Amino acid sequence: MATDKKKSNVPIWELIDLVQQHAQRILYYGPPGTGKTFRALRQESAKQAKAQPVYAITITPEMPAAELRGHYIPVGGNFEWKDGPAILAWRNGGRLVINEIDHATGDVLSFLHNLLDDPEFAVMTLPTGETVRPAKGFQVIATMNGEPRDLPEALRSRFPVTIEITQPNPEAIAALPEDLRNAARGSCVADKEEARINLRRWYEYANLRKVIGEQHAAQAVFGARASAVLTSLKVASAPSA
Ligand SMILES: Nc1ncnc2c1ncn2[C@@H]1O[C@H](COP(=O)(O)OP(=O)(O)OP(=O)(O)O)[C@@H](O)[C@H]1O
Ligand SMILES: [Mg+2]
Numbered sequence: 001m002a003t004d005k006k007k008s009n010v011p012i013w014e015l016i017d018l019v020q021q022h023a024q025r026i027l028y029y030g031p032p033g034t035g036k037t038f039r040a041l042r043q044e045s046a047k048q049a050k051a052q053p054v055y056a057i058t059i060t061p062e063m064p065a066a067e068l069r070g071h072y073i074p075v076g077g078n079f080e081w082k083d084g085p086a087i088l089a090w091r092n093g094g095r096l097v098i099n100e101i102d103h104a105t106g107d108v109l110s111f112l113h114n115l116l117d118d119p120e121f122a123v124m125t126l127p128t129g130e131t132v133r134p135a136k137g138f139q140v141i142a143t144m145n146g147e148p149r150d151l152p153e154a155l156r157s158r159f160p161v162t163i164e165i166t167q168p169n170p171e172a173i174a175a176l177p178e179d180l181r182n183a184a185r186g187s188c189v190a191d192k193e194e195a196r197i198n199l200r201r202w203y204e205y206a207n208l209r210k211v212i213g214e215q216h217a218a219q220a221v222f223g224a225r226a227s228a229v230l231t232s233l234k235v236a237s238a239p240s241a
Contacts, residue, residue: 033198035169093137
C-alpha cells in the first residue's frame with residue numbers, strides 16, 4: 001500500500017500508528033528531523049513493547065552485511081558466533097529499525113533482499129551452518145531521506161507499505177514551547193531544502209534561550225538567519241489588531 005498525500009484522507013501520523021501495529025515491512029521517507037526514527041523506535045502499547053524487542057541499526061555505505069547478520073568473535077583462544085541485530089530480530093520476533101536504508105551497498109543489499117523476503121518463506125543459512133527463519137512478530141521499519149526511486153527495484157518492492165512523511169510528528173511539535181510550534185511545524189518541511197529548519201534546531205533553540213537568552217541562542221542555532229527567525233517569531237506572537 002503506497003499512500004499519496006493528495007489522495008489520503010487519514011492524517012499521516014494516525015496512519016503510522018495503525019500500520020506500525022499491523023504491517024510487517026514499512027518504509028518512511030522524507031526530510032530530515034521530522035520524527036521518523038523516534039516514532040519507529042516507539043511501540044504502540046506496553047503489551048507490544050513486552051512482546052516485541054526493538055533492534056536498531058544505521059546503514060553506512062561501507063557497512064558489511066556481517067554487521068547486520070552477525071560474525072565470529074575471538075573469545076579466549078576460540079571463536080564464537082555472535083548474532084547481529086537482523087538475525088536477533090528474526091530469532092526473537094523483534095522490530096528491526098533500519099535507518100538510512102538508501103545508503104546500503106554491496107553485500108548489505110543482497111542481505112536485505114533475503115532478510116526482507118516474505119516471512120512465510122524467508123530462510124537463511126548462517127556461516128555456522130545453522131538455518132534460521134523469522135519468528136512470529138518480526139517486523140522491519142526502514143527510514144531514509146531520499147526518494148524510494150533511489151532504491152534498487154528489488155529492495156523497493158519489499159516495502160509494500162511506503163509512506164512519505166510530509167509533516168513533523170504532532171507529538172514532536174507539542175514537545176516544543178507554544179510560541180515556537182507554528183514556526184517549527186512549517187519550517188521543518190519547507191519545500192526548499194535551504195529554507196528548512198529542522199526540529200533538532202528548534203529543540204536546541206528552546207533549550208539554549210532559557211540559559212543564554214534569545215539573541216545568543218538564535219545566533220548559535222540559526223546563524224545568518226537568526227534575526228529573520230526572531231522577527232518572524234515576534235510578528236507571529238504579536239497580538240492581532
Ligand atoms: N514524539 C516526539 N516527542 C518528542 N520529541 C520528538 C518526537 N519525535 C521526534 N522528536 C525529536 O525530534 C528530533 C528528530 O526526530 P528523529 O531523529 O526521529 O527524526 P528523523 O525524521 O528520523 O530524522 P532523519 O531523517 O534526519 O533521521 C529528535 O531530536 C527527536 O528526539
Ligand atoms: Mg532518522
